[in-house]
Amino acid sequence: MSVKTASPIPAITRVWADQPLTVKGLVVVALPLAILISALTLLFLASRAETVAEDDVRLAFAIQRDTHQVHALLAEAAGGVRGYLLTRQARFLDPYHKAEAELPATLERLDKSIQDQNVRERFERVVLLTGQKRSGLSALLDRAREGSGDSDTQAMQVALESNKAVLDALRQEIDLIQRLESDLLDVRRQRVDDVRARYLGLTTVSGIVGLLGSLLAVYLFSTGIVRRVQRLEGNAHRLEQGLELEAFPQNRDEIGNLASRLERASALLRAREQALREGEERFRLVIEGVRDYGIFALDPDGYVTSWNTGAQRIKGWHADEILGQHFSRFYPAETRTFLPSEILSRAARNGTAEDEGWRLRKDGGRFWANVVVTALRDETGVLRGFAKVTRDMTDRRRAEEALLVAREEAVAASLAKSEFLSRTSHELRTPMSAILGFAQVLELDEAQMSATHSSAVQQILKAGRHLLSLIDELLDISSIEAGGADLKLSDISLQDVFDEARDLASPLLRAAGLRLVLESPTPGLSVRADRRRTIQVMLNLLTNAAKYARDGEIVELAWREENNRVRFEIRDEGPGVDAADVSRLFTPFDRLGHSKVRGTEGTGLGLALSKRLVEAMGGEIGFAKRPSGRGAVFWFTLPAGRPCSSG
């Protein structure tokens, strides 16, 4: 691995950067650790090699010491034997016994320790010589104990001489061994020094390699993680401040992923910001462009912070002139002291406040404004200001005022008209009351009158009653026209209406020699109308038939349903109406000259009154020629009602 990272080729850096953080972390921790372990192993091996070399040195010293010991023991034993021979005192034999006791063990130790071949050859000589010396000494002692001593001095002399010669040979061998071992010691010491030097070098190298490896790990950590994390943090900071991000290498490890996520987030934020800005811009343009509404914003204290075209148009101030001014200057003096603050506190309390009233333009002129103030709060609920929408309602206000005046005038006119009708009714009826009343008084005394007087009284009564019905119908028409018809609309059964009309009209028709033919209505069929007035219209038309169609035989009352309406037809067999006169049929007082010719009675108001009544009930009235050409058809329609269960 150290080989791999040692060559800083960009591709390798790239591969390194692409590794997951786990691998990077492993490498950064394992690299110095491996180097440390190898260095420790080397040191261990070195220390073991040194120990082995030192053991060899110690062994050489032991061999020297032991060979020296062998020589010393034998020399002292020989000295002791010599002393015993001279003195015959047993205490001189102590070194001899000591040598006899220790020599075998010492020789055995040497036998184990000696490894070098030359030394072993010498050692075998030493063993041999040691044996000769010990047996020589032993023979000397035996002879001394057997003989009387100086009798065999010559033989003793010879034995001592030979022993000495053996000891000298032994000394020579031992010196050789000592020399050989000394040489060996030098060699081994040299080896220990070599081993030490080698392992010192190895330790130094491994220390250097470990240092380099650590530095490399730090470098890798720095390039692979720390620096990139720092750059990433910088990008995060830029993102926080809404700045554009720095380009970041597209690596596949976690940091790379994080970086690309950050970039995507930044792009998303930018796109949103852009969209928001565009939306706000559009919104601002729309608001600024609105001309019919004055839209402007106030800060929480009521100072103007924005101003649109509509506000400029309605109030007259240009944005430059009014921004930063307090909005109370839009209010006339009489409301300026309390209304502005009142509206703002109402809006702050309820979220929104509406007001209508006079406001001032820049030129001092007034306009009638409809104002809606909305409190603007941020997400934490803190009041940020107000939005104010003002509409110029002056035209509407003027129209309303005009309408109010017109309505009051209309009510007054209607009242005046009712008052007039009431008074007219009174003024006309009061004299009629006297005329008819006194005529009736006279009538009561008819028996005492002459025929002429009696006829005169009857004429007064007849003309008076006619005049009275004229007055009634005239007032009726007038009151309908004044809107005072007082209609009670309800669903009324056709059957009921027909029954009542027949009961009321039959006697009159019979008197005129006519027969009433009714078309039976469908049970349950009804019209939405005023019952009394409907019957009044029906009777009117039937009475007309009785008056004008006396040359016929029957009068028909028919009906049919059409388009959610019910159409009634009153058909007679009389002379009908001339085409030229049809348009005047429903005109008041136009009796088409019939009265004079035929002597029919009537006010000339019946059809006019019927027309107004039918129209007041939402229907129509008209005249049609019969297909046969003879007779008249008067028709009227009324809105159909909901079906009645009564039938």
Next chain:
Amino acid sequence: MTDFVATKDLLSRRILVIDDEEANVLLLQTLLEREGYQNTLCLTDPGEALEAFVRFDPHLVLLDLMMPGTDGYQLLEAFRRQGKPGAFRPVLVLTADTTVNARRRALALGARDFVGKPFDIVEIGLRIANLLEMQILYERLSGARI
């Protein structure tokens, strides 16, 4: 005159007529005389009506509504205030204003009956007699109870 009340009692009742129109007053006076009522007081000035009401203490008042100065409605209210509690003092309103409003207002103010002008004199005669008869019976009842 009726089954329950003696004609003498009926005809001795005091009747006050108030109408600014002289012809009408005359008509009513003629009517009352023909019927045989003996105690009638006729006024054409409504300003004198209240004083006459107190002084004359009529059993029945025939009252016109539309009059200059003090009109019939004001008089109706004044009569009601003057009337003794528990007393039955009917007012018959006779008016040429036959509108529904006039009728309702007069009846609400305490008029006992309402007849539009022009009227049938026979009918008026009967209505007057009815009211007085009812009054006499009422008095008998309350007297008996006391």
